[in-house]
Amino acid sequence: MSGTLTGAGLRVLHLGKFYPPASGGIESHVQTLARAQAAQGARVEVLCANHSRDSGNTSHEFHGKSPTLEEWDGLVRVVRLGRRASVARMDVLPELPGTLRRMLAQGVDVVHLHAPNPTMLLALDMMPRLPAVFVTHHSDVIRQKVAGALFRPLELLLYTRALRIFSDSEAYIEGSSLLKLFRSKVRALPLGIDVEPYLRPSAEVLAAEARWRQDFAGTPLWLMVGRLVYYKGLFTALEALAKAPGRLVVVGVGPLEAEGRARAKALGVESRVTWAGYLPPASLMGAYRAATALWFPSNARSEAYGLSQAEAMASGLPVLNTAIPHSGVAWVSRHEETGLTVPVGDADALARAARRLVEEPGLAERLGRGARERAEAELRHDVMATRSLKLYAEALGRPVPEMTEAPSEVPALTGTGRA
Structure with missing residues (x-):
């Protein structure tokens, strides 16, 4: 730059x-x-x-x-x-x-x-x-x-x-x-994050968005993105889904997947959960654009920030996150500005927040605009x-010089170079 x-x-x-x-x-x-x-x-x-x-x-x-x-x-x-x-x-x-x-x-x-x-x-x-x-x-x-x-x-x-x-x-x-x-x-x-691919999506991303919208037309689409480990709040999300409309797409893999599937079945929401595993970047970006909100119900300070929040926000997607004490999660996406923040481990509050996005006219759009603006300015x-x-x-104790022109590309040395 x-x-x-x-x-x-x-x-x-x-x-x-x-x-x-x-x-x-x-x-x-x-x-x-x-x-x-x-x-x-x-x-x-x-x-x-x-x-x-x-x-x-x-x-x-x-x-x-x-x-x-x-x-x-x-x-x-x-x-x-x-x-x-x-x-x-x-x-x-x-x-x-x-x-x-x-x-x-x-x-x-x-x-x-x-x-x-x-x-x-x-x-x-x-x-x-x-x-x-x-x-x-x-x-x-x-x-x-x-x-x-x-x-x-x-x-x-x-x-x-x-x-x-x-x-x-x-x-x-x-x-x-x-x-x-x-x-x-x-x-x-x-x-x-590099917000440009989210602000100006490629044709591949737009095609993926269209597929997500077609596959889940007529119902709210909620996303969870991250490794399936204890602090991500997977079970809180499944309990909230039992009290909210729509379908939850779980993006990620990890040691809690089998237990999560069993919990979804016990809660009666098995048919409304898609276990997507790892998604290629274009498919994930398309999902962000097609979804109603990102669910981010993490429950411990092991979740210090949450980069998937920034990705969702750059896509114009509201975030439903948690007020983890002494964590940056609620700093990334701010309550009533870029999403809604609920207490840690409170499935009822998460479900109420999800229903607000569906039922309150203009709320999801307002929060989505705020999310994109914050991502572009601060993230x-x-x-x-x-x-x-x-x-x-x-x-x-040294100054940082200014760059007068963009550096040239470095050729691949060994292995596979990736742009």
């Missing part, structure tokens, strides 16, 4: 757990931030685990062996380390120490860790010397109490070394005992990238 602050010449290494096509909010965020920083002139690399033997596989539920791959994602160099095994949710990556040392030796200004990420954090802890370290603390360890307690000393060691720690939202900071220990160097860096990927580069510069 000509005329905006950029990271020209800044060398940034992101450490993620996985990277798309692996699905997941943090995975998507790392890709979006890396691409947007590179577009503003930074030299950006990503180091992560290879989530699968199959380069097209979207799920990171696979825990077996995988090969090492190196590729270019547009302007971003991505190194996916081969995994030997996964033990207690930690990936065993034999090549990690050596690869990390070599990448650092090539010259890095900023090491940016995305946490929780025990494997990468431990690797950084073991490095005697590091460039400036920045950490995005996406979530506390909420449910795994024992693992969290054992992991805390390792977190403390790296967070003490970090120059800055980013939180997805201001709201999350005061509810995190870890972040409050380092409050003087914590800054909010709200997540963003853009380029806004996020500029903020991140300014925060780097402030901490490093």
Whole structure:
């Protein structure tokens, strides 16, 4: 973006757990931030685990062996380390120490860790010397109490070394005992998405929207998007559906799917639930455009933000979310402005909010307009990238130069390049 602050010449290494096509909010965020920083002139690399033997596989539920791959994602160099095994949710990556040392030796200004990420954090802890370290603390360890307690000393060691720690939202900071220990160097860096494909949909997206509308004509269409894990509030959604009209399309996979199907049957809503699994991007974008609202009934601070809210909002779709204490969820989509916010775990309140969208004339349209406007103004990927580069510069004590022209594309090195 000509005329905006950029990271020209800044060398940034992101450490993620996985990277798309692996699905997941943090995975998507790392890709979006890396691409947007590179577009503003930074030299950006990503180091992560290879989530699968199959380069097209979207799920990171696979825990077996995988090969090492190196590729270019547009302007971003991505190194996916081969995994030997996964033990207690930690990936065993034999090549990690050596690869990390070599990448650092090539010259890095900023090491940016995305946490929780025990494997990468431990690797950084073991490095005697590091460039400036920045950490995005996406979530506390909420449910795994024992693992969290054992992991805390390792977190403390790296967070003490970090120059800055980013939180997805201001709201999350005061509810995190870890972040409050380092409050003087914590800054909010709200997540963003590339809103352009949502604001100006492709012909493929419009065709997908038409199919969704045709398949579910005459009934409200509710979406849930995300991994089927405990904090997503799947069971609350199913209970709410029993008290609201319409059909619920559940987009995502995860360990609670079988229990969710059983619960839907017990509640008598089995025929009104579509288990869509993973959807390709165009199909998901079409669903956002065809739906009545996104249901986002998450129930714990493990849900710190909720990028699918931003995707829905950019599509002009109202969001029904929950008021999780000390989480950024209700900051992303605001009550009565871009959607409706209900108490955590309250299926009756979620059902009432859904009925309001159907019964109150003009409400869904007003909230949808507000959602699109907020996404375009505050939740853009380029806004996020500029903020991140300014925060780097402030901490490093250096100015961020301006870019005079767009950087040229980098050719594929090895593996499969993806635009």
